[in-house]
Amino acid sequence: MEQHVNAQANPMEILRMPAVLGMTKLSRTTLWRRIREGEFPRPVRLGGARSRAVGWHRSEIEEWLRGRPAA
8 A cells, every 4th residue: 555645644643664665665775774874864763762663754754755856
């Protein structure tokens, strides 16, 4: 299931990995490499300090997408 940028979506919405990969068309490896290099928004930890679950704010992903050169 592919998600598209939706102007009416809640900007505080948290997106999980599959949605972020679908929106950005990046591979999981490329996404983590860009985060490590400071070229992609950092994820937020979900469920506390010990949780491995992460997500991204929709507004940050949409902003990143707007800053990308047109293909």
